[in-house]
Amino acid sequence: MERNRITNLILKHQLSSLTDEELDELMSWLREKPENERVFSDICNNKELTEAFSTFNQANPDEAWDRVLANTTPAATRIPYYRHTAAAVLVAFLLICSGGYYLWQKQHTNSPTANQTFTTLDLAPAKTEARLITADGAEHNLHPAADINGFTPLTEGSLQYTEDEEENTTGLNTLITPEAAVYTIFLPDGTKAMLNASSSLEFPSKFANNQREVKITGEVYFEVTSNPSRPFIVQSGDLKIKVLGTKFNINAYKRNKRIALVEGKVQVEHLAKSQTMFPNDILITRGDDLIKSSKSIDRELSWVDDLFFFEKDDLHHISEQLKLWYGVEIEIAPNINQNVLYSGKISRQAMLTDVLDILNYLTNLKFKLNEKKITITMN
Amino acid sequence: MERFEVIFKEYYSRLVYYAKTKVIDTEVAEDIVQDAFVQLINNKSDINNVANPIAIRNFLYTSIRYAVLNRARRLKVHDNYLTLTPQIEIDDTDLEQDIIKVETYYRLHQAINSLPHVCQKVVRYGYLEELSNSEIAEKLGIALETVKSHKKRGVKLLLERMIFLISALLLHLF
Structure with a gap:
C-alpha cells in the first residue's frame, strides 16, 4: 500500500475517525508484517511524538541553509x-x-x-553575547552552560525564560547586549525578542493577567505570540506600541525612533499622537510627530537576516x-x-x-x- | 540552487528528526543533514530534474540513511550510535517504516500548527498530553462544553487539512 495512504489511516485512527472500511484496510496492513505493527505502536506512543514535535519546532531551516551555502561557495x-x-x-x-x-x-x-x-x-563581526540582570538583582554573563533559575540557554545566542507558575514574583529582569553582539530570548508566552547590539529588554518575572509589558532600548525585533486578551506592549521612552500578535522591529538607538511592521497590526502611541500600522509600514518619531518613511522594510529588517x-x-x-x-x-x-x-x-x-x-x-x-x-x- | 533551497527548507526538520532517531544527538543530526546537502549540491546531483515529489522524498531519506551509515562506519565503536543502536545494517524495510513514521509525525505537526489558537491548545492537551476534558477546561479557564466543541472542530479541521495535504501529494503521483 502507498505510504501516504498508511500515514493518513494512522492519523485518522489517532483522531478516532476511521470508517469501518478504513479500519479493515489498516488492519490488513498491520497483519502484512511485524514491522508494520511496530511502526503503528511507535506512533501511538506519545513519547516519540513529543520528541519529533520538539525537533520540528527547534529546527531552523533558514539558518541551516546559510550554513550549507557557506560550504558550497563555488x-x-x-x-x-x-x-x-x-x-x-x-x-x-x-x-x-x-x-x-x-x-x-x-x-x-x-x-x-x-x-x-x-x-x-x-x-570579527559581532558575537552572541549578553548579560542578564535577574529580578533578585544578580548579574549573569550568558553562556551555553549558564545555570540561572528560570532561564535555559538554548542554542548559542538564545535563551528561554520560563515563568515560575507557583510563585508570585514581581521583580523585573533585564537582558543587555554589549557593543557588537546580538542575543535572542524566548519569553514565557512564546514571544521571541532578538536584541541588536547595545540594546536592552526589560521584562517582568511574571506577565500581568491583562497585558504583557516590556521596555526596550536600542533595537529589538519581536515576533509576538498572539493573545487578544493579553495585548503585548513595548515601551521605549515616550513611545508605546500595542500589539496583539505580530512581527515587527523597533529601532530606538536615537531620538528619532523607527518602527517597522512585518506582519499583523500594531497601535503606536507617541506623546499625543496615535497611529495604526499595517504590514510593510515604517513609522518614525520626529519631535512630537509620527511620520511615515518611504524606505524599504528590508532595510529595517536586514540586521535580523x-x-x-x-x-x-x-x-x-x-x-x-x-x-x-x-x-x-x-x-x-x-x-x-x-x-x-x-x-x-x-x-x-x-x-x-x-x-x-x-x-x-x-x-x-x-x-x-x-x-x-x-x-x-x-x- | 533555488530549487535546492526550496527542497532543503521543506525537508530539513523532517530529515533532522529522522537522522536523530539514529544518532541521538541533535547537533550531529543537523550536521549530517547539512553535509548531505552540501554533497548533493557540490556533486551537482540531478535532483533538479526530478519532478515527482515522492521520488525526491525517497531520495532524500535514502541519502540521509547512507550518511548515517557512513558515519557509523567511520566512528567505529566510539560512539553512541553503536552502543544504543547495535544493529548497523538497516535493511530496506526499516527505511520504509521510518519514512512512514517521520512523515506521519510531520504531517500531524503541520496540521496541528495550522489550527486556530485555542483549538490548537485543546487538541495538544487532549491528544498529545492526554488530559481529560475537565482538566483542559480548568487549565484554559473555559467551559467544559467549549472544550468539547473545540475538540470536535479541531478533529474536523485536522482531517480536512491532512486529506488536503495527502491529495495534493497524490496529484503529483498520477
Missing part, C-alpha cells in the same frame, strides 16, 4: 585569496553614487589590491553601522563629500577587513583600519 577553491574573500562576503553591492561615479571606471583606473596595506589585526543593507545611505550611516557592529571608532576626513549616497548589501558575518576591502573597491574612498580605528580619506 568560488572557494578557484579564486585567489583577495578575490575569494571579497566574493564570499559580497552578497550584492550595487553602487549608486549621486555624483555619477561608475564602478567600472574605478576598476579600470585602480587595481583593487594596489593600495591595501593592513598593519593591524582583523576584527545578518546583512548590512544600505539604501541611498550616506557615509555617516555606513560608519554608524560599522561602529555598532565591529566596535570600532571611525574618523572621516573633512574634505570628503558626505552627500554621496550608497546602496548595497554585505554579509554581516564578514571580517572587518573584508568589508573594508569591498568598500575600498567600490567607492572612491580609502578605508584604513589601524588598531581599533578606521580612517576614511579621499583616494
Whole structure:
C-alpha cells in the first residue's frame, strides 16, 4: 500500500475517525508484517511524538541553509585569496553614487589590491553575547552552560525564560547586549525578542493577567505570540506600541525612533499622537510627530537576516553601522563629500577587513583600519 | 540552487528528526543533514530534474540513511550510535517504516500548527498530553462544553487539512 495512504489511516485512527472500511484496510496492513505493527505502536506512543514535535519546532531551516551555502561557495577553491574573500562576503553591492561615479571606471583606473596595506589585526563581526540582570538583582554573563533559575540557554545566542507558575514574583529582569553582539530570548508566552547590539529588554518575572509589558532600548525585533486578551506592549521612552500578535522591529538607538511592521497590526502611541500600522509600514518619531518613511522594510529588517543593507545611505550611516557592529571608532576626513549616497548589501558575518576591502573597491574612498580605528580619506 | 533551497527548507526538520532517531544527538543530526546537502549540491546531483515529489522524498531519506551509515562506519565503536543502536545494517524495510513514521509525525505537526489558537491548545492537551476534558477546561479557564466543541472542530479541521495535504501529494503521483 502507498505510504501516504498508511500515514493518513494512522492519523485518522489517532483522531478516532476511521470508517469501518478504513479500519479493515489498516488492519490488513498491520497483519502484512511485524514491522508494520511496530511502526503503528511507535506512533501511538506519545513519547516519540513529543520528541519529533520538539525537533520540528527547534529546527531552523533558514539558518541551516546559510550554513550549507557557506560550504558550497563555488568560488572557494578557484579564486585567489583577495578575490575569494571579497566574493564570499559580497552578497550584492550595487553602487549608486549621486555624483555619477561608475564602478567600472574605478576598476579600470585602480587595481583593487594596489593600495591595501593592513598593519593591524582583523576584527570579527559581532558575537552572541549578553548579560542578564535577574529580578533578585544578580548579574549573569550568558553562556551555553549558564545555570540561572528560570532561564535555559538554548542554542548559542538564545535563551528561554520560563515563568515560575507557583510563585508570585514581581521583580523585573533585564537582558543587555554589549557593543557588537546580538542575543535572542524566548519569553514565557512564546514571544521571541532578538536584541541588536547595545540594546536592552526589560521584562517582568511574571506577565500581568491583562497585558504583557516590556521596555526596550536600542533595537529589538519581536515576533509576538498572539493573545487578544493579553495585548503585548513595548515601551521605549515616550513611545508605546500595542500589539496583539505580530512581527515587527523597533529601532530606538536615537531620538528619532523607527518602527517597522512585518506582519499583523500594531497601535503606536507617541506623546499625543496615535497611529495604526499595517504590514510593510515604517513609522518614525520626529519631535512630537509620527511620520511615515518611504524606505524599504528590508532595510529595517536586514540586521535580523545578518546583512548590512544600505539604501541611498550616506557615509555617516555606513560608519554608524560599522561602529555598532565591529566596535570600532571611525574618523572621516573633512574634505570628503558626505552627500554621496550608497546602496548595497554585505554579509554581516564578514571580517572587518573584508568589508573594508569591498568598500575600498567600490567607492572612491580609502578605508584604513589601524588598531581599533578606521580612517576614511579621499583616494 | 533555488530549487535546492526550496527542497532543503521543506525537508530539513523532517530529515533532522529522522537522522536523530539514529544518532541521538541533535547537533550531529543537523550536521549530517547539512553535509548531505552540501554533497548533493557540490556533486551537482540531478535532483533538479526530478519532478515527482515522492521520488525526491525517497531520495532524500535514502541519502540521509547512507550518511548515517557512513558515519557509523567511520566512528567505529566510539560512539553512541553503536552502543544504543547495535544493529548497523538497516535493511530496506526499516527505511520504509521510518519514512512512514517521520512523515506521519510531520504531517500531524503541520496540521496541528495550522489550527486556530485555542483549538490548537485543546487538541495538544487532549491528544498529545492526554488530559481529560475537565482538566483542559480548568487549565484554559473555559467551559467544559467549549472544550468539547473545540475538540470536535479541531478533529474536523485536522482531517480536512491532512486529506488536503495527502491529495495534493497524490496529484503529483498520477
